Amino acid sequence: MVSLRGRVAVVSGAGRGIGRVIAEALAAEGMSLALIARTGPQVRVAAEELTDRYGVPCFPVAADITDTAAVERMVMHVEQHLGAVDLLVNDAAIIESREVPFWQADLDEVWRVVEVNLRGPMVLTRALLPAMVDRGRGHVVTVASLARAATQTGTYTGYAVSKRALSIFTGSLAAALQGTGVIVVDVLPGLVRTDLTAGMPTWRDVTDWDDPAATASTVVEIARGRYDDAAGSTLDASATP
Template sequence: MPDPGGQVALVTGASTGIGRHLAHGLAARGAAVVGLARSADRLAAAMDDVAAATGARTLAVAADVTDRAAVADAVARAEAEFGRIDLLVNNAGLMDAAEVPVWQADPDDWWAVVASHVRGPHLLVSAVVPGMVARGSGRVVNLASGLSTRGGPIYTAYSVGKTALMRLTEDLAAGLTGTGVSAFDLAPGVVRTDMSTRMSIHRDRTDWTEPEDVVALVAAIGSGQLDAWSGRFLRAGVDDPAVLAGLRPEGEARQLRLRAYGDGDPVA
């Protein structure tokens, strides 16, 4: 399956965790990579390491994804440096610091987590997608989660934010019909990172998703092989890109929908 060699990828949250793996993996496949994160020093070190290890062109741009002006400046700098952005990967996002029910969470802290998963990607989409549409080509990958598809007693802000992000992806994909630009939800599974290992639900976990599986699925999207899945949910470590490339999803497959209570359900 082709890789996104020669493309320009912008990866948010690129200094650590899954974002760091994605930056390295896409660079190793021949993409130029713009890394965006809040910590300037850590991000610069990460992008320097990626460039040294892969020989790819990289650019580190420090910005908070929820800051409109900072995002606009970051995208402008990336486009000035590389001329375009072919692949946008919205990976950055916060996790609930306190494992408490929703009514016990600090409202400001709770909302900051939601905003990181909704406002952040929306600002990046607003800054990047117009250029893609003008060129008639581009792909957006929003990092979803298993918690996008179900509720639970804790990590409620993360769950709400990721669910909203899935709906944003579907709306974006619908609006992009006929433009040559596609948008995807990609759940990375559970990769062993500093964030995931701090979560109580993963305390005894032994079956971790390999970072390379996440990179492979994003690379397959970037290559254009999975455009038929635009607006739908993909899951690294479970979905095989080669298998997906041979399928054409129909109807509402892999999209958020209400489940009917029975044949007579009037809402269904």
Template structure:
């Protein structure tokens, strides 16, 4: 039996506070997202390991918005359940109306570009733990407030590697596949309670992490961070709620295209993790 994660009952736009918690907000894509959301009128919670970097982003938001946005910074190790609970509690209290949008952005990748048999298992596990345990802990801490208010949105920064195999970076691919399943689980279990979730692949944005990867050495064709921000803001604004539980990619998708094709995507049950039956009477159907 096919169980679409974005059925008509779950495509309804929910009203949530114009607030956002962004993990990994001190640099890279997280910084771009925090700045972009603030400039779009969102009050923002900044969470990451290094308080000094979060403070720098908070100061930049204040400068760009003329101090019009509330900003709450909370440093935390995102694989530490106590630290996460404390950081989320501070952001929840500090943002007007609580957390309306969670952006699970923080993540890492292996130190070497190697196939599984040659790579270090401990390093691969470090990646899996950071990229899966972190979003699980933060989302679990944020959900009670969202559910009590009747809804909320969770944006998981994913990757094409969560949906297709890679020749290397095994831990990263495993972690992003697990994150994609978390997205569908949230919608399946809490969609009727107003939770919307989306996988957003940012493309190849120029960051410290992407510059460290041998495969991108000498690359000049980077994804514009503004394209990532545009999709994130559209989701935050409820413009992509029809695609809850599904996958979009900056640098390829635009908000207008996704809105135009949303009904077709849902009808085809596309852009989501699924084992495709061979025929309607296939035993897995």
């Protein structure tokens, strides 16, 4: 089994939900972490708890991941404090506040959702990929979504469009990265109860939620290289052994 101890991961959306569970799983494997969230207090608490529990360095970052300059500064600080980044987990995401069809939605809000969910991962990936390619190794994991449910209801347009676009982004990167030693893959967590999903009327009657620990376990195995032959694809965490 490949050890992850001493390696470095950057996890966005790490203050709560799936991102928080992923961060804990990586810390338990001995990885040093940069935890990114929009709000400082939440991610600072997460960093302190993980450091206390697992004895690994955790670097909290409150940042807007759509801000290129802010992300570049963050990467510089992470490399200075923790070292070269081996793993990026793109988990941060938001959704529209109302379940309405596109023509009734606030266009500015829709576009902000697209910016956070699509531009954010693209900015983070662009900031970290060059060094990974130069070293000849690295993994980029993007947490996918059951966006098709939103598409079927004709609502949450920004969320549905951004999440589908991310899958295209992953496929495009995988083709360009062939032979570099850098692997990009999406992970589908299933239907996990988070603040985001719990607030969607689409899921109001759901009682059988998927376990986020399955997603975290899959991310750990990706970091170990177990799924390197699945570059560019989407792994269903509920189905991976």
